[in-house]
Amino acid sequence: LHGLKTTGVFLFKKIVPALALVFILFVLSKNVIYFPAFLRSMVTGHPLTVSENPPGRDFLALIPYLKNAPIAGYYTDRYNENFWNSDIASRIYQQAQYALAPTLLDVEKCFEHAYIIFECQYANCEVPLIKERGLELLVKLNDKISLARAINKPRRTP
Amino acid sequence: MTIIGIFLSFIMGWGIVRQLTPHDKAGSLEDLFLAWGVGAICASQITFYSLLPFGRLIPPLTCALGLLCAGTLWLFLARTPQKNILKIENTPHIFLVGFLLFCAILFLYQAIVLPYGGYDAWSLWNYRAASVFRGGDHWSGIFHNEIQGKHPWLLPFFVVWGWCFSGGETTGVPILIALLTALATMGLLVHALAEDIGGGKALLGGIFLFFLPFFAWHSVSQYASILVAYYMLAACLCLKKAASGQGQKYWILSAVFLGALAFSKDEGLVLAATTLASFFIFLKPRGIDIGRNFWLVLGGISLATALTEIFMRTAILSSAPYISSNLYIINLNGVFNGDRWTTIGSFFWNKIILHAEFGRLHLWLPLTLLGLFTPVGRFILGSVLTYSAVFFFLYLVVAHDLVWRIDVTADRLLFLVMPIMVYLVFYSLFLKKRRTP
Numbered sequence: 001l002h003g004l005k006t007t008g009v010f011l012f013k014k015i016v017p018a019l020a021l022v023f024i025l026f027v028l029s030k031n032v033i034y035f036p037a038f039l040r041s042m043v044t045g046h047p048l049t050v051s052e053n054p055p056g057r058d059f060l061a062l063i064p065y066l067k068n069a070p071i072a073g074y075y076t077d078r079y080n081e082n083f084w085n086s087d088i089a090s091r092i093y094q095q096a097q098y099a100l101a102p103t104l105l106d107v108e109k110c111f112e113h114a115y116i117i118f119e120c121q122y123a124n125c126e127v128p129l130i131k132e133r134g135l136e137l138l139v140k141l142n143d144k145i146s147l148a149r150a151i152n153k154p155r156r157t158p
Numbered sequence: 159m160t161i162i163g164i165f166l167s168f169i170m171g172w173g174i175v176r177q178l179t180p181h182d183k184a185g186s187l188e189d190l191f192l193a194w195g196v197g198a199i200c201a202s203q204i205t206f207y208s209l210l211p212f213g214r215l216i217p218p219l220t221c222a223l224g225l226l227c228a229g230t231l232w233l234f235l236a237r238t239p240q241k242n243i244l245k246i247e248n249t250p251h252i253f254l255v256g257f258l259l260f261c262a263i264l265f266l267y268q269a270i271v272l273p274y275g276g277y278d279a280w281s282l283w284n285y286r287a288a289s290v291f292r293g294g295d296h297w298s299g300i301f302h303n304e305i306q307g308k309h310p311w312l313l314p315f316f317v318v319w320g321w322c323f324s325g326g327e328t329t330g331v332p333i334l335i336a337l338l339t340a341l342a343t344m345g346l347l348v349h350a351l352a353e354d355i356g357g358g359k360a361l362l363g364g365i366f367l368f369f370l371p372f373f374a375w376h377s378v379s380q381y382a383s384i385l386v387a388y389y390m391l392a393a394c395l396c397l398k399k400a401a402s403g404q405g406q407k408y409w410i411l412s413a414v415f416l417g418a419l420a421f422s423k424d425e426g427l428v429l430a431a432t433t434l435a436s437f438f439i440f441l442k443p444r445g446i447d448i449g450r451n452f453w454l455v456l457g458g459i460s461l462a463t464a465l466t467e468i469f470m471r472t473a474i475l476s477s478a479p480y481i482s483s484n485l486y487i488i489n490l491n492g493v494f495n496g497d498r499w500t501t502i503g504s505f506f507w508n509k510i511i512l513h514a515e516f517g518r519l520h521l522w523l524p525l526t527l528l529g530l531f532t533p534v535g536r537f538i539l540g541s542v543l544t545y546s547a548v549f550f551f552l553y554l555v556v557a558h559d560l561v562w563r564i565d566v567t568a569d570r571l572l573f574l575v576m577p578i579m580v581y582l583v584f585y586s587l588f589l590k591k592r593r594t595p
Contacts, residue, residue: 017587027522031369038371055280070296094281102289104299
């Protein structure tokens with residue numbers, strides 16, 4: 001029994017730390033070898049690369065129009081059911097939100113606000129909606145992004 | 159100017175840490191690393207309170223308040239005789255400084271390539287900082303967004319603090335915060351390990367942490383995760399030292415760090431609770447009075463945090479539209495859904511343990527089980543495992559798309575406890591003389 005105990009103590013105090021140290025060095029060496037590839041993957045695999053900075057730059061031209069608006073509607077035709085599950089739609093929305101902060105962008109009830117931003121997957125998607133809802137086109141930055149205003153509608157503030 | 163704000167917060171932290179240290183004791187590298195965390199929470203809270211008088215951010219007011227606090231602390235410090243401001247005393251310390259400089263260079267390279275950080279950095283953390291900084295009178299509109307309003311505010315306020323001093327939304331502020339927090343985390347880890355197991359192995363622990371892809375990524379991602387990881391490590395180390403009778407300083411600092419942990423991220427709130435509970439179950443030795451100061455400081459910080467949270471979530475809200483999402487709907491039936499158990503389990507195994515995304519092994523994590531043989535190890539393991547269980551349960555019951563949720567959030571859960579886990583592995587393996595603190 002004493003021999004068994006001595007062996008156990010020896011295993012626990014000497015062999016286990018030694019094996020663990022070898023294992024740690026093995027993991028460390030793998031990580032060190034992998035590190036340059038990891039650094040490269042950070043740049044190439046990043047959703048927003050350096051050339052696209054700053055985030056939401058396509059929306060920056062809308063800032064003067066929304067300067068005093070606490071909240072604005074945000075319409076996009078990029079999703080069908082769940083906005084948050086649509087990767088591209090939510091990514092573009094987040095960029096717009098960052099660029100236009102602190103104006104809040106409401107996706108769910110976008111037509112209830114005085115200002116509505118249109119972000120289109122298909123060019124000029126805002127045209128029928130503006131006609132249908134009687135909105136006034138304030139500015140059209142390009143085929144994809146435009147800003148409209150509700151006519152004779154009281155602005156809702158948070 | 160960017161550096162001045164960050165430096166001023168550090169000065170405040172340093173002043174507080176030095177006030178808590180006996181005056182006949184020289185300042186150590188450990189004080190330096192702890193001061194960073196204390197300064198961060200000070201700067202963050204000052205920014206928040208400077209918003210209140212006029213309901214909007216007035217940068218000169220925030221700067222003046224900061225200067226007043228830092229100046230007062232500095233005056234107190236100057237009036238008491240100090241032995242040594244900072245003493246770098248032995249070879250491991252010199253190696254540690256060199257190692258941190260090496261890491262800083264690599265981090266800086268990454269930060270320059272990604273000046274706006276990771277996706278959540280600008281879409282969540284810096285977005286909220288930008289809202290406060292640009293906000294004028296309607297900055298508080300952000301609380302009407304269910305997702306944005308829910309997270310604690312330590313990091314955004316700290317970034318705003320830096321921007322107040324730099325005079326604009328410079329990318330340098332969040333980069334510096336992330337970089338210095340990562341360096342302080344590694345420094346604290348190596349310093350603590352050096353005290354327990356010796357300088358050489360401690361440095362190996364630091365190198366091991368640095369080369370973990372998770373750590374390398376999150377250190378420059380500008381997420382709040384790195385702050386939580388730092389505060390978790392600092393809180394555990396201070397609690398350990400306090401329990402081993404190393405002075406009232408560590409009781410007070412551990413209270414500060416637990417409060418900061420709760421104010422830095424929702425996961426940090428859970429970690430603060432589990433760490434405190436685990437400490438009283440596994441580590442607090444009988445016969446040691448934890449002192450009135452601990453409760454006073456913890457109570458004060460909890461109150462400040464709670465008031466800030468309550469203010470942010472209720473007082474600002476009016477009868478205005480609330481932008482809601484379906485991300486937080488709870489469905490308790492998920493507990494009885496076998497598919498959810500399988501999905502979460504397989505995800506943890508494939509993505510966390512095997513870490514297939516980065517292609518590296520995380521099979522070293524089971525080594526943390528060696529912590530079961532020491533009281534300190536049981537304390538840390540108890541905290542981390544309870545925290546994991548809480549989030550496992552949350553994954554089961556949150557109704558929203560499970561795969562999307564764990565894909566987005568689960569790997570960060572592991573990162574938050576990674577520095578303390580590395581500490582635990584090295585501490586358990588190489589502690590020369592196992593003794594109860």
